[in-house]
Amino acid sequence: MGGKVTVVGAGFYGSTTALRLAEYDVFDTVVLTDIVEGKPEGLALDMNQSRSIEGFETKIIGATTTAEGGGYEATANSDVVVITAGLPRKPGMSRMDLIGVNAGIVRGVAENIAKHSPNAVIIVVSNPLDEMTSLAQIATGFPKNRVMGQAGMLDTARFTNFVAEKLAVKVGVVKTLTLGSHGDTMVPVPSRCTVNGQALTELLSQSEIDDLVDRTRNGGAEVVALLKTGSAYYAPSAAAARMAKAVIEDSGAVMPVCAWVDGEYGISGVYLGVEAEIGRNGIKKVVESALTESEVSALKAAAEAVRAKQADVQTL
Numbered sequence: 001m002g003g004k005v006t007v008v009g010a011g012f013y014g015s016t017t018a019l020r021l022a023e024y025d026v027f028d029t030v031v032l033t034d035i036v037e038g039k040p041e042g043l044a045l046d047m048n049q050s051r052s053i054e055g056f057e058t059k060i061i062g063a064t065t066t067a068e069g070g071g072y073e074a075t076a077n078s079d080v081v082v083i084t085a086g087l088p089r090k091p092g093m094s095r096m097d098l099i100g101v102n103a104g105i106v107r108g109v110a111e112n113i114a115k116h117s118p119n120a121v122i123i124v125v126s127n128p129l130d131e132m133t134s135l136a137q138i139a140t141g142f143p144k145n146r147v148m149g150q151a152g153m154l155d156t157a158r159f160t161n162f163v164a165e166k167l168a169v170k171v172g173v174v175k176t177l178t179l180g181s182h183g184d185t186m187v188p189v190p191s192r193c194t195v196n197g198q199a200l201t202e203l204l205s206q207s208e209i210d211d212l213v214d215r216t217r218n219g220g221a222e223v224v225a226l227l228k229t230g231s232a233y234y235a236p237s238a239a240a241a242r243m244a245k246a247v248i249e250d251s252g253a254v255m256p257v258c259a260w261v262d263g264e265y266g267i268s269g270v271y272l273g274v275e276a277e278i279g280r281n282g283i284k285k286v287v288e289s290a291l292t293e294s295e296v297s298a299l300k301a302a303a304e305a306v307r308a309k310q311a312d313v314q315t316l
Helices: 012-024 040-048 095-116 129-140 152-167 206-217 217-226 234-248 293-313
Strands: 006-007 029-036 060-065 080-083 121-126 147-149 179-181 185-188 253-260 266-277 283-286
Touching: 006 012, 006 095, 006 253, 012 029, 012 040, 012 060, 012 095, 029 040, 029 217, 040 060, 080 095, 080 206, 080 234, 095 121, 095 129, 095 293, 121 129, 121 234, 129 266, 129 293, 147 266, 147 283, 152 179, 152 206, 152 217, 152 266, 179 293, 185 206, 185 293, 206 217, 217 253, 234 253, 234 266, 253 283, 266 293
Parallel strands: 006 029, 006 080, 029 060, 080 121, 121 147
Antiparallel strands: 147 253, 179 185, 179 266, 253 266, 266 283
16 A cells, blocks of 8 residues: 545545545545535545445545645645546536636646646546646646546446446456547447457447447436436546556556557557556556557547647647
8 A cells, every 4th residue: 555646626526536546445545625615625524434334544635725726735746646627517518518618627737736746647537538638738747648538448338338238248248448539539449349258240230339339429428418417427436546546556457548649550649548558657658459440540530630629728
């Protein structure tokens, strides 16, 4: 055990992530921050009182912060920082609709984190994901390997769940993969999807697979539409927490994440959903796997769509 992780934003996503990280019992300290006065402190108090029941020693600290940077002292020297700050979607909204307001929030948070935890690895989960990851890297000035975004882990988890339900099998025997962006230009990789080692294409028709892909692509919106207030947080927080755990344990686990791509798949200079090896310094390396020609061209199309938007965020 050792190390410190900060979760910025104590909404449903942030607070659930903080609790998952504490329950892993691999960090000494989890810091939860928010701009709503008293909220992170109250949640931390509540979570700490569950320690003896759940059997973990990690200490949770709550800290109210200000837009000007007050309260960030509590986060000092964090090894990993998960940024969940920003507005969630409302029904009918796309992730892109949040870009203006969330850019200001994420930029401010990133600057404050860089000041107090200059060696941290940052995991961004604020939407629109690919653009906010790029913005956090620009705002911190951190090396690109130390800033990544959570998207592919969640999208593959959704895809896996839908496949398992459709075929009435255990989720543990289903392997899926999605790359590209978190949103419209998501690139599912059917060539890498298997059930008990058998190709998904042998078990489902192309139209059935397409339906599941569509449902995955709109997975977040489906939850938002049902909840009516707020967005998904149980599956997203599980994904972000697993990434943070891989960092602190220097595990070398290969996960689909939003990472800086520089030459892989013939794509350069953009944050994009790819498989990457995760370790103590963030992205150890982007893992290029064998994709079909059509999958590579879909990935390139996703890269160009995201590239245009990432160019825009520099001025937000």
